[in-house]
Amino acid sequence: MRVPGRLVAEALRSLFKRRATILYPYRELEKIHLPEGFRGRIEFDRAKCIGCQLCFRVCPAKAIEMIEDEKGKRPIFYIYRCIYCAQCAEVCPTKAISMSKTFENIALRKEDLVVR
Amino acid sequence: MSFEISIGPQHPIHVEPLMLRLSVEGELIVDVDVDVSYIHRGIEKALEARPYIQGLYLVERICGICNAAHSLCYCLNVEQLLGKEAPPRAKYLRIVVEELSRIHSHLLWLGHYFHTLGFETLFMYFWRDRERIMDMLELITGNRVTTSYNTIGGVRRDLTPEAEQRLRRTLDYIEERMRYYEKVIDSEPTILARTQGVGILKPSDAVRLGVVGPHLRASGVKHDVRLDDPYSGHDEIPFNVITWDTCDCYARVKVRIREVYESVNMIRYALDHMPSGDYRLKIPPFFKAPPGESLSRVEAPRGELVHYSISDGGDRPYRYKVRTPTLANLLSVVEMLRSRDGYEVYIADVPAILGGIDPCICCSARVMVTDEARRRRTIMTLEDVIKISRERGAKRR
Known part of the structure; x- marks a missing residue:
């Protein structure tokens, strides 16, 4: 049966409902509930790293570079190239790499998006 | 006297660049050309230069919406x-994740389809409810869109009991909303007038043109x-294959x-x-696949997805080929847009018909689909291309 305007009742009801969207940027950040295991900005625990280079070899976006320092080979993470697949965190034998819940990875200077 | 009208490559009814050349007589469309080759990205070639584990994240990016299907197809292929x-x-x-992404893709399509028909209210409601599914995907896989859930030899994380409970509640909500x-x-x-009897594709034509998925x-x-x-x-899982016999939008x-x-x-x-036990095999990140070839098929939200690979025994594919569902479905657009005896297609029906196949052009920019040579435009035949390539090859030698 053809009933025009069936959605009107639903539309009127929606008028008095809570807004479905979240104001952005930074207005209602507390309303965002990220689940455990969210893949955000990489965090790196330099003390745990043993310099095995697995993360460097596995990274599909080539966002990891190996540098030489006093302790041997250590990775640098370029967040602006990262695709947040968390494959490096998965292969890391000492769990030195983890994914945080930071999803707003915006910066004016490139150096701010480098994790050492 | 017929005119030619171009819709695209950039046009409000397209989400992605697609060129439709319509030959019209008055308001009637008599012929159409489709060109999808605007966003060729060279992914198949790029896959040949990556170890298998890195290729996994590249195939996911063939299509953002069907990423779970693409990664599943890739994993099945490599496992094979x-x-x-x-x-x-x-x-x-x-x-679980594949069907969740099918729900999210179908809700996206429904919303977008009513948006192309000009029914913005339903568009908003569908996309609002879709957001619930995206939250579930985020909860289970760690990201809203690009799930990165499948891996070679299983999945990358287990389902927690809390996530399962939330998922069940969301499914109840979605089912109730969909019934409404x-x-x-x-x-x-409004919807019935724009969709009923529009874009008829007969079963025989659909099979002949190799149409796949919900469209078929x-x-x-x-x-x-x-x-x-x-x-x-x-x-092991019971389900019905949904068919509908009016063959229109x-x-x-x-x-x-x-669905x-x-x-x-x-x-x-x-x-x-849910069976208990391990959720993934222990496969090292770098490995060499034995020489051979394998073909895997997955029912992506848009239809049958085919991945084919050849291995020469190395740590990366020798050749990788992807056949996405939209590529199979695009030819049917030509069929549906062409007026024939007693079947009339108007320019105003183009969004409804094109939208009906759930086009995902970025998946398809792999070959050029050409219907026939049109005036003022010369189209190379296969023989021409072979001839030119041979001449050029001879020169280089």
């Missing part, structure tokens, strides 16, 4: 090369890879709505009967 099979729990978890939307769609004159099922042909070739334990809407119910029931069944 290695002669391994994912454990039972991984298979069920793969089904189906009622609205069945009774709303909307033509009344019972075909579903999940049923014909159960690739991830689908033979209305059928395409109905099939996709009913959401089926997906909801499949996820519920998978959760109820």
Whole structure:
């Protein structure tokens, strides 16, 4: 049966409902509930790293570079190239790499998006 | 006297660059040309230069919406090369995420379809409800869109009991909403007028043109890879293959709505009967695949997805080929847009018809689809291309 305007009742009801969207940027950040295991900005625990280079070899976006320092080979993470697949965190034998819940990875200077 | 009208490559009805050249007589469309080659990205070639584990994240990016299907197809393909099979729990978890992404893709399509028809209210409601599914995907996989859930030899994380409870509640909500939307769609004159009898694709034509997925099922042909070739334990899970026999745009809407119910029931069944045990095999990140070839098929939200690979025994594919569902479905647009005896297509029907196949152009920019040589435009035949390439090769030598 053809009933025009069936959605009107639903539309009127929606008028008095809570807004479905979240104001952005930074207005209602507390309303965002990220689940455990969210893949955000990489965090790196330099003390745990043993310099095995697995993360460097596995990274599909080539966002990891190996540098030489006093302790041997250590990775640098370029967040602006990262695709947040968390494959490096998965292969890391000492769990030195983890994914945080930071999803707003915006910066004016490139150096701010480098994790050492 | 016929005129030629170009719709695209950039046009409000397209989300992605696609060129439609319509030959019109008055308002009637008599012929059409399709060109999808605007966003060629060279992914197949790029796959040849990456170890298997890195290729996994590249195939996910062939299509953002179908990323779970693409990564699943890739994993099945590589597992086949290695002669391994994912454990039972991984298979069920793969089904959960695959069906969740099918619901999210169908809701996206429904919303976008009513948006192209000019029904913005439904668009907003569908996308609002879709957000619930995205939250579930985020909860289970760690990201809203690009799930990165499947991996070679299983899935990357397990399902927690809390996530399962939230997922069940969301499924109840989605099912209730979809029943309401189906009622609205069945009774709303605006939608019925724009979809019923528009874009007829007869079953015989659909089969002849190699149409796949919900688009084929909307033509009344019972075909579903999940049923014909159960690739991830689908033979253990009961589900109905939805078909509709009116063969028009209305059928395409109905099939996709009913498929959401089926997906909801499949996820519920998978959760109820989830096998215990490991959720992934222990496969090292770098490995060499034995020489050989393998072909895998997955029912992506838009239809049958085919991945084919050849291995020469190295740590990366020698050749990788992807056949996406939209590529199979695009030819039917030409068929549906062409007026024939007693079947008239108007320019105003183009959005409804093109939208009906759920086009995903970025998947398809792999070959050029050309219908026939049109005036003022010369089109190279295969022989021409072969001749030119031979001449150039001879010069280089």
